Amino acid sequence: MGNSFVIKGDIAYNKALKEIQTYKDGYLVCVDGICKGAFQKLPEEYKSLPLKDYTGKLIVPGMTDLHVHAPQYTFRGIGMDLELLDWLNQHTFPEEAHYSDIEYAKKAYAYFSHDLMRSFTTRAVVFATMHTEATIELMDQLEKTGVISYVGRVNMDRNGGEGLQEESAEASLKGTLEWLEAIEGKYERTMPIITPRFIPSCSDELMKGLGKLSEEKKLRIQSHLSENKSEVAWVKELVPESDCYARAYEMFDNMGTEDRPTIMAHCVYSDEREMEILKKHGAYVAHCSDSNMNLTSGIAPVRKFLEAGINVGIGTDVAAGSSMNMLKAILNAIQASKMYYRLVDENVKQLSFEEAFYLATEGGGKYFGKVGSFKEGYDFDALVLDDSAMYSMRELSVRERLERTCYNDADVYILHKFVQGNNVFDRK
Amino acid sequence: MGNSFVIKGDIAYNKALKEIQTYKDGYLVCVDGICKGAFQKLPEEYKSLPLKDYTGKLIVPGMTDLHVHAPQYTFRGIGMDLELLDWLNQHTFPEEAHYSDIEYAKKAYAYFSHDLMRSFTTRAVVFATMHTEATIELMDQLEKTGVISYVGRVNMDRNGGEGLQEESAEASLKGTLEWLEAIEGKYERTMPIITPRFIPSCSDELMKGLGKLSEEKKLRIQSHLSENKSEVAWVKELVPESDCYARAYEMFDNMGTEDRPTIMAHCVYSDEREMEILKKHGAYVAHCSDSNMNLTSGIAPVRKFLEAGINVGIGTDVAAGSSMNMLKAILNAIQASKMYYRLVDENVKQLSFEEAFYLATEGGGKYFGKVGSFKEGYDFDALVLDDSAMYSMRELSVRERLERTCYNDADVYILHKFVQGNNVFDRK
Numbered sequence: 001m002g003n004s005f006v007i008k009g010d011i012a013y014n015k016a017l018k019e020i021q022t023y024k025d026g027y028l029v030c031v032d033g034i035c036k037g038a039f040q041k042l043p044e045e046y047k048s049l050p051l052k053d054y055t056g057k058l059i060v061p062g063m064t065d066l067h068v069h070a071p072q073y074t075f076r077g078i079g080m081d082l083e084l085l086d087w088l089n090q091h092t093f094p095e096e097a098h099y100s101d102i103e104y105a106k107k108a109y110a111y112f113s114h115d116l117m118r119s120f121t122t123r124a125v126v127f128a129t130m131h132t133e134a135t136i137e138l139m140d141q142l143e144k145t146g147v148i149s150y151v152g153r154v155n156m157d158r159n160g161g162e163g164l165q166e167e168s169a170e171a172s173l174k175g176t177l178e179w180l181e182a183i184e185g186k187y188e189r190t191m192p193i194i195t196p197r198f199i200p201s202c203s204d205e206l207m208k209g210l211g212k213l214s215e216e217k218k219l220r221i222q223s224h225l226s227e228n229k230s231e232v233a234w235v236k237e238l239v240p241e242s243d244c245y246a247r248a249y250e251m252f253d254n255m256g257t258e259d260r261p262t263i264m265a266h267c268v269y270s271d272e273r274e275m276e277i278l279k280k281h282g283a284y285v286a287h288c289s290d291s292n293m294n295l296t297s298g299i300a301p302v303r304k305f306l307e308a309g310i311n312v313g314i315g316t317d318v319a320a321g322s323s324m325n326m327l328k329a330i331l332n333a334i335q336a337s338k339m340y341y342r343l344v345d346e347n348v349k350q351l352s353f354e355e356a357f358y359l360a361t362e363g364g365g366k367y368f369g370k371v372g373s374f375k376e377g378y379d380f381d382a383l384v385l386d387d388s389a390m391y392s393m394r395e396l397s398v399r400e401r402l403e404r405t406c407y408n409d410a411d412v413y414i415l416h417k418f419v420q421g422n423n424v425f426d427r428k
Numbered sequence: 429m430g431n432s433f434v435i436k437g438d439i440a441y442n443k444a445l446k447e448i449q450t451y452k453d454g455y456l457v458c459v460d461g462i463c464k465g466a467f468q469k470l471p472e473e474y475k476s477l478p479l480k481d482y483t484g485k486l487i488v489p490g491m492t493d494l495h496v497h498a499p500q501y502t503f504r505g506i507g508m509d510l511e512l513l514d515w516l517n518q519h520t521f522p523e524e525a526h527y528s529d530i531e532y533a534k535k536a537y538a539y540f541s542h543d544l545m546r547s548f549t550t551r552a553v554v555f556a557t558m559h560t561e562a563t564i565e566l567m568d569q570l571e572k573t574g575v576i577s578y579v580g581r582v583n584m585d586r587n588g589g590e591g592l593q594e595e596s597a598e599a600s601l602k603g604t605l606e607w608l609e610a611i612e613g614k615y616e617r618t619m620p621i622i623t624p625r626f627i628p629s630c631s632d633e634l635m636k637g638l639g640k641l642s643e644e645k646k647l648r649i650q651s652h653l654s655e656n657k658s659e660v661a662w663v664k665e666l667v668p669e670s671d672c673y674a675r676a677y678e679m680f681d682n683m684g685t686e687d688r689p690t691i692m693a694h695c696v697y698s699d700e701r702e703m704e705i706l707k708k709h710g711a712y713v714a715h716c717s718d719s720n721m722n723l724t725s726g727i728a729p730v731r732k733f734l735e736a737g738i739n740v741g742i743g744t745d746v747a748a749g750s751s752m753n754m755l756k757a758i759l760n761a762i763q764a765s766k767m768y769y770r771l772v773d774e775n776v777k778q779l780s781f782e783e784a785f786y787l788a789t790e791g792g793g794k795y796f797g798k799v800g801s802f803k804e805g806y807d808f809d810a811l812v813l814d815d816s817a818m819y820s821m822r823e824l825s826v827r828e829r830l831e832r833t834c835y836n837d838a839d840v841y842i843l844h845k846f847v848q849g850n851n852v853f854d855r856k
Contacts, residue, residue, distance in 0.1 A: 074821045077835030078828050080762070081780050095821075104821065111819040293763040294835075296778060298770050322759075322835035331750075334508070335721040339764075342726050343771045350724060352509050391539040393502045393523075393532065400506045407505030407722075407750035410838035 003421035004031045006046055009054035009384065011038045012402045013061050013374040014358040017306070021374075022398035028059060030380040033421030037376040054384050057415060058401055061372050062122025062381030063326040064364030067222070067265040067286035067315025069127040070138055070151075071096050071105075073112040076319040080294045084228040087295055087320065089161060096129045096154075097163035105134035113141040120326040122381040122419045123368050124149045125222055125263055125286070125315075127195055130156055130166055132179045139183060143190045146417075146424025148368065152195025152222055153179045157206045169206035176213065189419075198224040199235045199248050211253025220260050222286075223249065226274060227266035228297045246274040250281070258282035261367065265315055266291075267305070268298040275308045284367055286315035287359065289336035290329060295320050299340040302333065303348045306355070313364020314356075327409035330356045353403050384416040386427075431849035432459045434474055437482035437812065439466045440830045441489050441802040442786040445734070449802075450826035456487060458808040461849030465804040482812050485843060486829055489800050490550025490809030491754040492792030495650070495693040495714035495743025497555040498566055498579075499524050499533075501540040504747040508722045512656040515723055515748065517589060524557045524582075525591035533562035541569040548754040550809040550847045551796050552577045553650055553691055553714070553743075555623060558584055558594055560607045567611060571618045574845075574852025576796060580623025580650055581607045585634050597634035604641065617847075626652040627663045627676050639681030648688050650714075651677065654702060655694035656725045674702040678709070686710035689795065693743055694719075695733070696726040703736050712795055714743035715787065717764035718757060723748050727768040730761065731776045734783070741792020742784075755837035758784045781831050812844040814855075 011026040021038070029036035029046045036046065072092060079091040099105045116124065126142070126149050128135035135153040142149050153176060157166045166172040180192055194214045196202045202210070214221050226232050226245045235245045242248040249255050249262070255277060256262030264278065265286040278285065285305050292298060305312050314329050315321070321329070337351040351359075365372020371379045387401055389411045396404070405412045417425035439454040449466070457464035457474045464474065500520060507519040526532045544552065554570070554577050556563035563581040570577050581604060585594045594600040608620055622642045624630045630638070642649050654660055654673045663673045670676040677683050677690070683705060684690030692706065693714040706713065713733050720726060733740050742757050743749070749757070765779040779787075793800020799807045815829055817839045824832070833840045845853035 074819055077818075077832035078824070080831065080835060081778075098821070108821050290763075293766055296766040296770050299767065322832075323838070325838060328838075335718075336767075338721055338724040339727065339767050339771065342724050343767070350509075390505075391502055393526070393536050396506070403508065404505035404750075407508060410751070410753060410756075 003033060005050045005052055006042060007052045007054060007059060007382065007384070009057045009059040010398045010401070011059045011374065012398050013038065014354065014362055015375070017358045018352065018354050020354050020357060020399055020402065024398050025055060028374055028382065030421045033380055035374050035376065035378045035380045038374040054415070058385040058387050058398070058405060060383050060385065060402065061361040061365070061374060062383055062417065062419060063120045063360045064123040064313055064367065064372055065121045065316050065324065065326060066125050066263055066284060066313035066364040066367065067288055068124055068318050068324065070109060070112045071099050071129050072319030073115070073324070074108050077322040080322065082295070083230070084295050084297060085230055093161050093164045099129040099131045099134040102133050102137060105131070105137050109138045109141050113145050115324060116147055117145040117425050118414065119324050120383060120414065121324065122147055122417065123365060123371060125193065125367070126151045128153055130154045130164065132175055132182070135179060136182055139187060139190045143187045146189070146419050146422055148189045148419060150191045150193040150220065150222070152193040154195050154197050155206055155210060156197045156201035157203050159200050169203050169209055172206050173209040173213065180217065192219060194219050194221045196221070196223050196254060199238055199245065200231065204239070204252065207252035207254060214260070215253065218260060220262065221254050221256055222263040223254065225249070225264035225267050226269040227292070228295065229269065232269050244273050246270065246277040250277055255281040256283055261311065263367065265317060266297065266300060268292055268300045270300070275305065275310060278310050279308055282311065284311040284313055287312055287333060288315040288317035288321055290322065290332040291317035291320035293332070293336060294322065299336045299344070301340060301348055302337055302351060311366065312359055313367060314360045325409050326360050327406045327412065330360045330406045333359060353406070357402070357406065380418055380421040382418045383414055386413040386415050431461060433478045433480055434470060435480045435482060435487060435810065435812070437485045437487040438826045438829065439487045439802065440826050441466065442782065442790055443803070445786045446780065446782050448782050448785060448827055448830065452826050453483065456802055456810065458849045461808050463802050463804065463806045463808045466802040482843070486813040486815050486826070486833060488811050488813065488830065489789040489793070489802060490811055490845065490847060491548045491788045492551040492741055492795065492800060493549045493744050493752065493754060494553050494691055494712060494741035494792040494795065495716055496552055496746050496752065498537060498540045499527050499557050500747035501543070501752070502536050505750040508750065510723070511658070512723050512725060513658055521589050521592045527557040527559045527562040528591070530561050530565060533559070533565050537566045537569050541573050543752060544575055545573040545853050546842065547752050548811060548842065549752065550575060550845065551793060551799060553621065553795070554579045556581055558582045558592065560603055560610070563607060564610055567615060567618045571615045574617070574847050574850055576617045576847060578619045578621040578648065578650070580621040582623050582625050583634055583638060584625045584629035585631050587628050597631050597637055600634050601637045601641065608645065620647060622647050622649045624649070624651050624682060627666055627673065628659065632667070632680065635680035635682060642688070643681065646688060648690065649682050649684055650691040651682065653677070653692035653695050654697040655720070656723065657697065660697050672701050674698065674705040678705055683709040684711055689739065691795065693745060694725065694728060696720055696728045698728070703733065703738060706738050707736055710739065712739040712741055715740055715761060716743040716745035716749055718750065718760040719745035719748035721760070721764060722750065727764045727772070729768060729776055730765055730779060739794065740787055741795060742788045753837050754788050755834045755840065758788045758834045761787060781834070785830070785834065808846055808849040810846045811842055814841040814843050
């Protein structure tokens with residue numbers, strides 16, 4: 001079972017939220033797909049393992065994209081001057097409606113899967129559409145990429161507009177059950193996740209049904225929370241008995257539990273009350289700063305979430321985020337936090353580079369277990385990067401090269417990608 | 429004289445600040461290095477010119493980088509968690525001190541020139557260092573790239589720290605004169621520009637001397653203005669008789685005139701008073717939003733500048749900006765303006781995509797004359813781009829492809845680059 005080998009190169013990973021450990025010409029050990037640690041000197045016991053020599057290359061943990069919409073990938077970077085609700089109605093919903101056509105889905109998801117395989121992402125939590133057949137197609141394709149993912153068939157029984165709305169709560173729940181049955185036992189790397197689009201798309205009855213289903217089937221949930229001011233105001237109208245947006249999810253048993261944590265994307269407008277709910281349920285915030293800037297949503301107070309002990313990872317949120325590139329997402333998270341500090345509240349300190357890198361690796365990786373670090377016992381998810389196109393006039397430290405890499409995503413190439421010790425991608 | 433030809437492809441350029449003109453399978457005519465316009469049907473009179481067929485490729489005006497520090501290029505993306513004054517003292521000044529060594533300068537500037545040639549930039553306004561020989565080396569190298577540029581030998585006679593400070597105002601002025609003499613008549617494409625680093629680096633005497641020199645030699649000036657709060661406060665101490673930072677430049681005759689416009693980088697904290705001074709002198713704001721986010725400086729209110737009729741272009745401000753990529757700079761400018769709108773003042777509307785694209789092309793290009801558009805009579809600066817790596821499920825309009833390109837700089841390739849009709853770069 002599994003792969004066992006040693007990698008040599010310039011290694012960097014977070015030992016902790018605020019601390020990056022590096023090894024110049026270090027060794028990284030994989031035994032049966034599990035990381036046995038990173039070392040400056042290779043321990044005697046691993047010397048018999050095959051050695052992959054990537055001297056001079058940068059070796060970092062694989063990254064987790066906690067929030068990405070697969071069907072939106074092919075129209076990324078278009079219509080970006082709109083805000084959320086207009087963007088959904090004018091671009092997203094009409095596009096997603098095409099996925100009732102399985103041939104369309106096959107082709108479009110092939111583009112997404114192709115590029116995901118070549119990306120810095122080794123774990124992803126993915127929205128599909130409300131179409132069962134297309135969602136299964138996406139899962140089939142993702143399984144082959146080697147990337148480990150959760151994929152959600154989207155539930156939406158109201159406000160979807162023409163061609164993108166399920167007939168009723170009952171039909172939506174029935175469709176979800178059929179989807180779950182169809183894929184049962186089918187995949188090694190691809191897991192289903194319950195996916196109510198967001199409160200405006202789901203009736204109370206549907207939300208309650210999904211909460212129940214999640215409990216019965218022991219399935220996780222993903223959704224969107226407090227992304228945009230108009231959306232937040234709308235939810236207040238739609239669920240008047242709830243004192244905040246997060247409470248609406250909680251009322252419908254959609255906030256999850258420590259062992260089945262819910263992912264909530266955005267949380268731009270999450271206040272103390274919402275933070276308390278997120279914390280209480282062990283939920284994850286998928287921080288999507290690129291998207292939040294593009295749709296003029298605002299900036300989520302990530303520092304506050306971290307201080308409150310809430311789980312935080314990073315989502316690219318394609319296509320409101322324009323790119324699946326997690327390095328770009330790291331940079332965006334740092335820049336957004338700096339602007340929050342400078343323009344909103346100087347008591348909320350900006351993210352350091354160390355912290356942002358942590359969020360993209362172990363921060364989101366935790367959602368998958370021991371993932372996103374090179375500490376002993378973690379899944380062996382690793383990227384071998386070529387940063388040699390960025391010249392320097394002196395020998396940079398590994399820490400400096402890592403920072404430079406995240407600030408210049410276009411100048412870095414992935415040479416090899418490993419997930420649980422499996423070599424899932426090599427640059428030709 | 430010059431080159432005359434026709435290019436066929438998918439053409440996009442700003443007809444006006446808020447309007448992008450596109451032609452699918454259009455024609456772009458160059459006669460003796462001057463653009464004769466873009467057309468859907470090739471006019472009879474140009475049919476005898478040689479045709480370069482780039483069908484399916486995107487053709488856009490060359491871009492102007494109004495503010496970039498060549499000696500900082502090789503350490504871009506490092507130390508980005510600092511604010512301006514600390515970053516200058518810890519990273520920038522020690523690095524620039526190396527340029528007293530001409531061999532060092534040769535090597536480092538070769539990296540810069542190499543990458544500039546391969547970038548979206550066709551015009552640049554560049555800071556060198558205070559070293560005459562190294563500055564000439566940079567100009568020699570830039571001349572060969574085909575890019576048209578202004579280059580400044582930097583003046584700084586105070587607060588530079590060890591190894592990066594001229595002896596006196598007199599020595600600084602003398603060095604500047606020697607530099608100007610040494611390069612007189614030497615270049616076709618590379619022009620000198622007077623470059624006081626910023627008020628904290630230049631004594632009153634030096635500033636006055638540079639103002640006088642600019643007038644005598646009919647040379648333009650570039651500098652920095654109101655980038656960071658601590659810097660603004662420091663300038664208030666250093667020049668107490670001035671009622672604002674811009675006034676200090678004005679007092680020393682450094683604000684220029686309509687026909688010799690000064691470029692002021694940043695202007696994050698420029699208020700009505702400073703805007704009045706900028707407007708009165710016909711100065712250009714080099715908007716550097718990537719840099720301003722990285723160094724936690726803030727966001728410049730570009731919309732206000734535009735409404736006041738102030739000239740605005742975009743600067744990458746490498747290395748406080750981490751990349752020379754002007755597409756990324758367009759995206760940053762849009763995102764920053766959205767955050768200014770959302771977080772600072774909802775009366776200051778965000779930049780539309782059209783407006784941001786204008787700033788990167790004609791907005792900054794105007795500084796060089798009729799540059800940055802495909803209107804008749806403009807210099808023929810053009811980029812032929814391959815955007816085919818970004819799949820789509822339907823035929824996108826040229827306008828959509830242009831937006832997508834600016835939102836995904838890593839997925840676009842430059843195939844050919846023309847400056848004044850000269851083909852200065854081809855992708856191998």
